[in-house]
Amino acid sequence: MCRLFAMSSAEPLSPIVALEALDVMREGHDGSGVGLFLRDLGGPFEEMKDAPILSGIFTEKGLKRLDAYMMNIGFMTKYKLSIKVPKTPPPGVPKRDVYLVRAYEYPEEWENLSFDQIAERLVRIRLELRAMGEAEKDMIVFSFWPDVIMIKEIGEPIQIAEHLKLDRKELKARILMAQGRQNTNYAINLYACHPFFLQGYSTMTNGENTAFVPIREFLQSRNFPGYTGYQSDSEVFTHILHYTITRLGLGIEAYKHVITPLRDEDIARHPDGPMLQQIKHGCRRLIIDGPNCVIGSLPDHSLFMVQDRKKLRPGVVGGKPGCFAFSSEICGLDAAIPDRDKSRDFQPMYLDTAIVGPERQEVTICRQTSPLVHRP
């Protein structure tokens, strides 16, 4: 079972904080991979919140192809963070040429586009690059989105942090999400590493999603190019989140209603019962109902956590105003925010969605039996 850690802090933090928290939970992951998601960036990226940032891993040749491709469609490099790695990687970590984090200037002709149009195009470009990379094995692209950096690699989290020198001052963010991977089912593949990302929505999960095949089939048939990839059964959680909010026009508190709907008796008593019944029917294929804990981040910079219906996966939220963390084990939380009021730690139960909003002042709990806030 993978270990998860996420943090939302008013002060930009180094990703090392998250990786150290993973390290204390180490018996839960086997070094088969680590994924890092950074948002609401600090340092040099603070000044360019709107610029799309491309993150990925490239070979020298891939980099040349990338440059040619991006130039061709009119993107100019605005800033880049070069990660030079030592010649010999730590044991178990593959040898790579370049880890790329590069912010771009939009092409001129994009100026008059609406944000939705831009979002659409950014996804297409990311997918195209990914396809190019898969064809020639020279690029792996994780994200292409403003104010977001993603780094993934195979190996022990802490060793990777040292190898990539992640404690540099340019790399700081107010939202961190990290996962130490325990490979249970599929072959080790970087695209299978959490967190997953799509148009500003990102999630990571532990536990196995056994409903993967029907959910994948459902999403793939929704006519949206971003619903693709699926190297991991957990990737669908990100896409369901995206679908719930962007396609169905529901709020984050409805996410749990989609993946783990209430029982019929509870729906009958619910103030939004008729609508929830329709959601339960229409989104039936998206019910996960397996043992999972999902931690995610939204474009408005909130972080949230939900559990499967039986709450078989642990998960805890705690912190203090200005700084909250979500962890799959209490020891991870202890490592990251030791000086919090532990009596206020919260473990979401099977009806709860725990949310820390962009103000980072408190943990909001949405119970599934409470009225919905957003309606489409």
Add this chain to the structure above:
Amino acid sequence: MPSNIPIGPSTLSTFDLPWQILWDKDRCTLCGQCTAVCPVHAIELGVFRKRTVDPAWGSGSKPSTSFSLYYGIRQKTAPANACVGCAMCTLVCPNDAIRPLRAEEDDKLRFHRNQGGQARNRGGRRNVPGTVLDRIKFIRISMLTDPALDAGRHEFEIRTLLGRVLDPEDNLKFLNQNGWIPPVREIYPLVIGSMSFGALSPTMWEGLQMGVAYLNEQMGMPVRMCTGEGGCPPRLLRSRFLKYVILQIASGYFGWDEIIHALPHMKEDPCAIEIKYGQGAKPGDGGLLMWYKVNKLIAAIRGVPPGVSLPSPPTHQTQYSIEESVAKMIQSMYMAWGFRVPVYPKISATSTALAVLNNLVRNPYAGGLGIDGEDGGTGAAYNVSMNHMGHPIASNIRDAYLTLVQSGKQNEIPLIAGGGIGKSGNLAANAAALIMLGASAVQVGKSIMQAAAGCLGSETDRCNICNIGQCPKGITSQDPRLYRRLDPEKVAERLVDVYVSFDTELKKIIAPLGRSTALPIGMSDALGIDDRDVAERLHIQYVV
């Protein structure tokens, strides 16, 4: 017995029959129970003459011959009276003195059954044991803690949907605009398939209905039962139990007068309306109720004179095409119940099933599609239809499901699979396999009869005389002397047992998959089979 027995071309000896009666003279008390109970009069009391020769061993005595008479059981060999192997005689014999024995080689009777130019007509189903469903294995079982749930202790909500489910985006849009959202029912995924009132005896019907009501009201399992062709008893139509019933309208429209007349008096809506186009056991045939079963009551409910055979036409003669049928019939049925009741067609599995499905997809009213495979059962059909026609359900349902997946409609039109589920007694395993292949629900008839009422029919042509109304168990007979054998209370009790144990087994299969509130519909990654061709055809894993 005369020594000059006439031997014609179709004269048969008992040895030529599929079943031979073994009768033990020493045990028999000549009570006559066996001959009284035999549904086909295959046995009669016989008088036997025995000659005893005394060779006279000692000196002085002369050899002699004496004759004696004794009474016993004689088996008839006329095709109409051939023993059907039901073993009712064994069941009633106080001394275990009699039993049918299956012939060790193929019987010759099969060549002589079609007497008077009449092809053989029988009930039951295709006489081929085993199905591909029995060979499918569930291979996705977690050995770590990850998905496995405790089948015995976790809470499960085993439900499926019947009715058109809209695409979630449209659904929420319509909801906000107060548009029409098609009615959807949450039902238990194991439906009692259509068995008509005329085909089943009143005690059987009553037993099933009681069992269904108990399952719903006491066990909290929303089990539904479909009526077949022939309508529905008026009292049921006007009762609150109607909500557990799926009314079938078949091509003969028998009994629909009664249903239409009852409409204003209905306290509840029926669960759904099934429009029957075909039956898996006899694709291309309509229904058939032979005159033996058309007694006064049945005739009254069906609106026909008593004592005549009632064949339904193979298609709905009022409809010109499937497009028309979908547009017209489905819609008018919706209208009849104020658009509150889901309506769906049922067809036999055939290679044209996909054409029907594609038609339904385009019609916003179609509430599902029932597909009945070649192993489905029937009360009466020609042997040739049952044994040699039809399409296996597994690949048909799989094709249908994958077609829906391609167009993204897999959540929208529920597929109900039927035909041979539980044929070898593996009800839950067969049902789960079909669900994972893509069915939203499964329907069973014969296995329920076998389990709940002790139907004797088997895949080796045992019994199968449902058509002539002489069902030895009283399941498919309209003769009170026969159907009084069946205690409806006991049928209800057994039905509940069957469902509860099915439920336990289904949970055992889906719990290791981590499923507890949503059925594993289409979770084909959990299936494997040891036959490469089948695996490839069904898009499941090949495992040896």
